[in-house]
Amino acid sequence: MPTVDIRNLTYQYKGSGRKVLDNLSLTFKPGIMNVVIGHNGAGKTTLFDLLSRLLTVPAAVSGLPPEQETLYQVQGILFSSSLTGYDLFRFFLYTDFRNRIKITRQPYTDSQMTSDEKDMMERLWTTRYGDMSVGERRYLIILAITLMQRKLYIFDEPTSAIDPAARIRVLNRIQKLASDPDKLVILSTHTLHELKNHPCHLYALHRGQKIFEGSYTRFLEHYGSEDPDLAFAHMIHHH
Numbered sequence: 566m567p568t569v570d571i572r573n574l575t576y577q578y579k580g581s582g583r584k585v586l587d588n589l590s591l592t593f594k595p596g597i598m599n600v601v602i603g604h605n606g607a608g609k610t611t612l613f614d615l616l617s618r619l620l621t622v623p624a625a626v627s628g629l630p631p632e633q634e635t636l637y638q639v640q641g642i643l644f645s646s647s648l649t650g651y652d653l654f655r656f657f658l659y660t661d662f663r664n665r666i667k668i669t670r671q672p673y674t675d676s677q678m679t680s681d682e683k684d685m686m687e688r689l690w691t692t693r694y695g696d697m698s699v700g701e702r703r704y705l706i707i708l709a710i711t712l713m714q715r716k717l718y719i720f721d722e723p724t725s726a727i728d729p730a731a732r733i734r735v736l737n738r739i740q741k742l743a744s745d746p747d748k749l750v751i752l753s754t755h756t757l758h759e760l761k762n763h764p765c766h767l768y769a770l771h772r773g774q775k776i777f778e779g780s781y782t783r784f785l786e787h788y789g790s791e792d793p794d795l796a797f798a799h800m801i802h803h804h
Contacts, residue, residue: 567595567628568592568593568594568595568628568749569592569593569616569626569627569628569629569717569749570592570626570627570628571589571590571591571592571625571626572590572625572627573588573589573590573625574586574588574589574590574615574623574625574626575587575588575589575625576611576615576620576623576773584773585608585611585773586608586611586612586773587608587772587773587774588774589608589612589770589773589774589775590775591768591775591778593749593751594749594766595745595746595747595748595749595750596743596744596745596746597743597744597750597764597765597766598739598740598743598750598752598763598764598765598766599743599749599750599751599752599765599766599768600751600752600753600754600760600765600766600767600768601613601751601752601753601768601769601770602753602754602755602757602767602768602769602770602797603769603770603771604771604801607770607771607772607773608770608772608773609721609753609770610721612770613637613719613721613751613753616629616635616717616719616751617635617637617719618632618635619637629717630715630716630717630749633662634715634716634717635715635716635717635718635719636710636713636715636717636718636719637719637721638706638707638710638718638719638720638721638723639721640721640722640725642706644656644694645694646693646694646695646696647693647694647695648693648694649689649690649691649692649693649694650672650686650689650690650691650692650694650697650705651668651670651672651690651691652694653694653705653706653709654668654673654705654709655668657706657709657710657712657713658709658712658713661713661714663713663714664713664714666712671690672686672687672689672690673686673690673708674686677737677738677741682734685701685704689701689705698728698731699726699727699731700727700728700730700731700732701731703723703724703727703731703735704727704731704734704735707720707723707735707738707739708738711738711739711741711742715748716747716748716749717748717749717751718739718742718748718749718750718751719751719752720739720750720751720752720753721752721753722752722753722754722755723735723736723739723752723754724736724754724756724759725754725755725756732756732759733759736759736763739752740763740764757793757794757796757797758793758794760781760793761781761793765780765781766778766779766780767779767780767781767784769784769800771800771801771804772804776800776803776804777800781793784796784800788800788803
């Protein structure tokens, strides 16, 4: 998977005088989690909508794979409460044109899972979606997505509103996916503490502009705090 390059991208919605993205330049590389951070309204969702081709891709963006090679996880997907974990997996994987995983009545497990995850999958396989916790739902969805074969994966706040144990499970699956040099993984998050133990490259947006790029450690050093929330506050204050 090649890099995705954005050079001097300016974007505003029709009829609006405000630049949602303002002369933005950055490069997303495969083999590591590319993490976009910033306040709500900083331009993250518009950027993701462009990369996923929900919006017309301008000439300033290059290196995107074909549309069928992109998978975009968004917030607020609604599923029938009567679906079971088994049904959910069938829904995702049987719509994947490259799927080689056979979904049976036996719970899905693989070598990446801990014993606790395998026990949870055995329980969730027959549990109705409406009876699952938010964290359990999110884990199942992210797990299914990471098993689908694509070139570009975009995750919109995949750990939002879930408990710490679920966040770890979700990020571990995404990190494993991102370590593949043939796949490009981009995600957004507001929970910066969770990045401490996950290799990643940060891009901070503010008012449509990139104001920081670098590692998690460099981010803390640059903005003078071991607490990422304080570092984030310092970053916004400086701009």
